[in-house]
Amino acid sequence: MIINRIRTFAIASILAFSAATGSAQDLLARQAPVDRRSAAADTIVLQSLRHREEMENPSSDLYPTWENRYAHKATPMPDVYRIDLRGFCMPTPSRVITSNFGRRWGRWHKGLDIKVYIGDTIRAAFSGKVRIVDYEASGYGKYIVIRHNNGLETIYGHLSKQIVTENQYVRAGQPIGLGGNTGRSTGSHLHFETRLCGVALNPALMFDFPNQDVTGDFYTYRSSTIDDESAQATAARGKASSRGYSRENIQGNGQISHGNINHNAVRRQAQPRRTENEQANSGAQMRYYRVEAGETLENVAEKCGVSVEKLCNLNHFGRFTVVRKGQLVRYS
Incomplete structure (x- = not known):
């Protein structure tokens, strides 16, 4: 009798445990879609917060402050930094470089001069936030500084007109100004600078104006090799590689309809350096x-x-x- 009772109790316990396990599994199965929806919602919220932060303060991990007083002010520079060049737009369809980055006339020229005509449309090279819209009589003339999410700041100088405002968020390819001859300038052109943490980098490292493209999907800045790379970039893509100094060698006159972005951004890997x-x-x-x-x-x-x-x-x-x-x- 006792043995039968023990056997009955054991069978009942096993059945109860099985039922409890099955109920737990059913509960987990029912909870799984809810967890997936919650995870998806969390991801959307995080992406939205990240996008909002980038719009309010692009590259906040590199730049300690957001201020509108200085066109460029050097801050601590990483030894190595990877710059995302995807989603770019050439700031002008002009292929003609009239002055290279580097030493010029006894002083340092910290950008590229690109031949444009007064009134030609100038566009944002990447998406970002306009940090400065100002005028400098002895230098840039009418100029614009944009800070981008990839860590770069781009400067557009000698404009005849600025059509954006400080703290405005702009998309790559959006018109920001018109070509001109203001400030310290001897003829209509666009002075174009690319800076990382306030330090000027040769735009030819990243932008190939003669071929209207960027040099690759990414450019990795290395402090140990930057001087040699800059000289090689100038030799390959600078003034000497341009095809003359006439309107015939400029694609159109820069008057492109709004939103006509360079779609070469979705394209090949970087071409090998010569x-x-x-x-x-x-x-x-x-x-x-x-x-x-x-x-x-x-x-x-x-x-x-x-x-x-x-x-x-x-x-x-x-x-x-x-x-x-x-x-x-x-x-x-």
Whole structure:
């Protein structure tokens, strides 16, 4: 009798446990769709908050403050930083570079000069927030500074008209101003700068104006190699690679309807850089010499068989420019 009772109790316990387990599984099964919906809702909320933060203060992880007083003010710079170039728009359809980034007339030129005509449409290179709309008589003239979500700030100088306001959010390709000849300028053109943490980077590292494209989906800034890369970028995509200085070599006159963005943003991987020898042999008129430690302009001129004056003219150097080890100097 006792054995039968024990057996009955054991069977009843097993059945009760099975029923409880089944009920728990049913509860979990019913709860799973709710959890998935909650997770999806949380993701949407986070994305919305992130988008709102980017619109209010782009690249807040790089820049400690948002202020409208200085066109550029150097802040702590990372040794390595990856810049997303996707979703870009060329600021102008002009292919003609009239002045390179670097030493020019005894002072540093911290952007590219692109040939445009007064009234040509200038567009935001990336989406971002307008930080400054101002006028500088002895420099930029009428200019605009935009901070972008990829960490860059772009500056557009010598405009004839600004058509955006400070703290306005703009999309890539949105018209922001008109080409002009204001400020310290000797002819109508767009002065275009790209800066990271307030430090000027050669736009030719990222933008290929002659081919109306960017150099790749991403550009990785490295403090250890930036000087060499900048010189190579100028040699490959700077003034010497432009196809002349006339309206015929400018695609249209810049008057493009609103929203006509460069759709090459959805395209190929970065093209491989040409080697220094390939650059030198690509045309009889362009040859470069890499400076060695301790060399001066006089040493370079003697080794290359040209005059110091010719080096200065070809590279926009001053007579007493100090060249650095590893720097590429054009000598023909």
